[in-house]
Amino acid sequence: MAWRGLHLTQPSRLSVADDQIVIGQEDGEVRLAIEDLAWVVVDCPRTSLTASLMSALVDKGVAVIFTDATHTPSGVTLPFHRHHRQADVLAKQLAASVPLKKRLWQAVVRRKIDNQAAALEAVGAGGATTLRAMSARVGSGDPGNVEAQAARYYWGKLWPAFRRDDDGDRRNMMLNYGYAVIRSGVARALVASGLIPALGLKHAGVSNAFNLADDLVEPFRPFVDVLAWRTVGKGAPSRDDLSVEDRRAMAAVLLGEAGLQETTVTLLVATERSAESLVRALESATPAVLGLPVLRS
Secondary structure: OEEEEEEEEEEEEEEEOOOOEEEEOOEEEEEEEEHHEEEEEEEEOOEOHHHHHHHHHHOOEEEEEEEEEOEEEEEEEEEOOOOHHHOOOOOHHHHHHHHHHHHHHHHHHHHHHHHHHHHHHOOOOOHHHHHHHHHHHOOOOOOHHHHEEEEEHHHHHHOOOOOOOOOOOOHHHHHHHHHHHHHHHHHHHHOOHHHHHHOOOOOOOOOOOHHHHHHHHHHHHHHHHHHHHHOOOOOOOOOOOOOOOHHHHHHHHHHOEEEOOEEEEEEEHHHHHHHHHHHHHHHHHHHHHHOOOOOOO
């Protein structure tokens, strides 16, 4: 069972041997069992991979994330047809009624806002009670766009005077890095459960291959927020580039813990169980069985 991630920040030569990923670097060679890996972040432009390794990683359902010149995750590889009931699950996904999708989106938004409230508590900020009141007002399909109202309030409490559209702020760089990693984990879990990531509940961009991942990732975002806050603190905006330590911290977000159905699991496991529960929700036509991660403050 996959349980670990790999973050590469130094020039490396990657290949496969005996069902292991072989990592060759200047100071030697390391081997890891591919079956233990859930994701690999290639965060160095001077890294080479063999086609046989990529084939082996895809075969095992490993998400491989690539970064751009600014070390921001920019792409991910995912396998095709990983589920034994691919056509059946797809049929349920396509047959989902609009009212069901709206109720599922309501559950997603409520959990996201509740997790934002817990995030404020986790970092010692006020405002959690107000957010939980907002969560209770979310209707089917969120017609009042309470999600956006809660976001404006939440960011003002988490980091006063913070702007999510300021790409030069180190905090935004960290958030975007972590969001990309968690989104890749969610997409990986959706594919493994037989779902098509392009077919969303709320998101419906015609050019977006990850609409469903962008839906299901929402309750996971506050976990990234807390990790970023604990890394940079409550200080003023920073214009520094992300350090290797920053990127390494955010690349490990899937190893964090979450509550899920009265148990504690890693966020990686939470992505898998949430995707599996979404399939059950589509099959039973009820959002009651949808399991989403709980941030425990």
